Amino acid sequence: MKLLKPGIVTLLVTYVIALTLMVMPMPATFDVFRPDWVTLVMLYWVIALPHRVSIGTALILGVLSDVLLGSIVGVHALGMVVVAYLAARNFQRIRNFALIQQAVVIAVLILLKRFIIFEANVFLHDAEFTLSYFWPVLTSAVFWLWVFPLLRKVRRQFGVS
Template sequence: MNNRAAHNRWIIWLLLLVGILLQIMPWSSTIYMIKPNWLLLILVYWTLALPNCIGIAMAFFIGIVLDLFSGTVLGGHAFALSIIAYLSLFKFQLIRNLAIWQQLLIIILLSICYDLLLFFIEILINHSITMIPMLFLSSIVNGILWPWVFLLMRQIRRHFWIY
């Protein structure tokens, strides 16, 4: 790895910060159910692209930052993002070699898993169930957006020589 690639790792942190900002951005109640999970998409891309640099600890830290910014239960997003990072790291070579439409299906499944984890954490903490059937609509939106996020992140990675 050359020095230029090592010095450009700050781009990853910047993109994760943009993902957090897009995640906490206020949306209207009608659009909120289909709001894509930008941070999840960006984090999954970087765990697949650079599994030695972006891992479970990074996902946990980013989740804590998201919990602090969004005002949710501390550790909820951190736990869920850590599990998603583990699942994507577990078979990262297989996922990287799949076609983009197959990756789209994996992203939908990871997104559903993330939403279910947050749902179960809410049940454990609040002892209340607020299940909305449209909860998984954002997972489909995440899957639809994956090819564009993947291509954009890959273009950024190649442009800044992040390896």
């Protein structure tokens, strides 16, 4: 009897890599530009496999992000769930966009996520706005041009469906 469905190990490995990249130490000057790796990977799988990866996965990844980043549990989860819902609802449209258009959609989704997290932090403990908070939106859009083809190759090579 198999304990895991085919391809689930590949999904888990990509999530672990993304979570590791999220907390990997970086120089302070570059850390402000860190792409939102977990959201990028989660969005790829939501768009590629909406029947297997959706809101439940986003909730789990959001809670794991909260724990790893030391934030209040539920803040990142809320942002991830909203973004996953929107991506899952529109996955067919997003799939048909050119890669540059997809990067713009991903930037908008990550901007929405970061705005939700910022507003939750303002509500919970009076966070102050700095423009640097939104730099990861641009870097995530740029990295989408690399992450999308890479994960598509992984999906095809390991037969994840």
